[in-house]
Amino acid sequence: MHRVTFVPANDKMEYFKLMSNHTIPSVGLGTWKSGSQARYSVESAIVEAGYRHIDTAWAYDVEKEVGDGIKAAIHAGVERTDLFVTSKLWCTDLTPERVRPAFENTLKKLQLDYLDLYLIHWPFRLKEGASMPPKAGDVLEFDMKGVWREMERLAADGLVRDIGISNFSVAKLTKLLSFALVKPSVCQMEMHPGWRNEKMLNACKEHGIHATAYSPLGSGGKIDLLNDPVVVKVAKKLEKTPAQILVRWALQRGTSVIPKSSNPDRIKENIQVFGWxxxxxxxxxxxxxxxxxxxxDGENLFVNETDGPFKSVEELWDYEDIPPLKIAP
Incomplete structure (x- = not known):
């Protein structure tokens, strides 16, 4: 059986233990593209549905709204220490002198004293005002070592409990590990049955890095897993919804998962994945x-087939055994 040992907390949530000995709630709420609904989605997720893990980023442009939702949940009686809040450092701030100011700006918007997890969002440094996708000259040299040292200092100063990465290739993870004094606790990446991302997942397991799966229900509608016949068949057999099957599949692979939704009913549905x-x-x-x-969709931010520094998805991901994209007619 594909079983995972969880750190027990309560009957409504399962937790994974990180190499830092901190724990991360196995299911969190993603806030990408949540817009003005973010505040209410976060409050509802925490207070009504029992979420304790909230994922956001500077680039989502909802940190203030997410902070308002967290503040409302705390006012309703949820302890801050029971919450796990993640945000991410954007590409224009990937230079050592900009790490701490960017982090402090995020902390201010979220109205928090500390973060539980801070990630490098994408391993590419962009110049201010870069077009998306970037053109030639928009991607600058990334001092990965210098940036990671500043991430380590944030953790040493108690401003963030864990630091990590997102959207890294195995090659970039290997480079990071060659100089990291503190290993990344978490690597966040796209993972679902249509893209299992096994090479990166195995690399994380080899180094004791916990993996968090984003887009667990598919890639922004480009992979329609919720209506896939196999997913639907398993859902009917187990008397669950397709979304619950996909979230549970991710958990049984040993990954935490951050499905996003602004619909209160779906938010509740997505976390009803324990006890079976x-x-x-x-x-x-x-x-x-x-x-x-x-x-x-994130790849569309970087791949510029005509005059960009990354002219293909394969180049973006360091040519790491990525099957070619086949677009249906």
Whole structure:
């Protein structure tokens, strides 16, 4: 069986233990593209649905709204120490002298005294005003070592409990580990049955780095997993929703997961994944989908086929065994 040992907390949540000995709630709320609804989604998720893990980023432009939602939840009686809040350092701030000011700006917007996790959002430094996708000259030299040292200082100063990375290739992770005094506790990446991202997941496991899966229900609608016949069949068999099957599949792989939604009913649905398992034969049937590579919207931010520094998805991801994208007619 594909079983994972969780750190027990209560009957409504399962936790993973990080190498720092801190714990991360296994299911969190993603806030990408949540807009003005972020404040209410966050409050509802925490107070009504029992979420304790909230994921956001400077680039989502909702940190103030997320902070308002967290503040409302705390006012309703939830302890800050029971929450796990993640944000991310954007590409224009990937230079040592900008790390701390960017972090402090995020902390101010979130109205918090500390973060539980701070990630490098993408491992590419952009100049101010860069077009998206970037043109030639928009991507600058990334002093990864210098930036990571500043991330380590944030942790040493008690401003963030754990530091980590997002959207790294194995090659970039290997480079980071060659000089890191503090290993990244978490690596966040796109993962779902349509893109299992096994090479990166295995690299994380090898180094004791916990993986968090984003876009667990598919890539912004480009992979329609919620209506996939295999997913629907397993959902009917177990009397669950397709979304619950996809979230549970991620948990049984040993990853935490951050499905995003602004719909209160779906927010509640997505966390009702504890106290049951996907049987091995069904888990296996969800783990053999044809891989369609990473095709989430974020790549459209960077791939510029005409005059960009990254002219293909393969180049963006360091040519790491990515199956070619096939677009249906």
């Amino acid at each position: 398992e996907i049987p091995e034969e069904d888990f296996d049937s969800l783990s053999i989908f044809k891989q369609q590579k990473r095709i989430m």
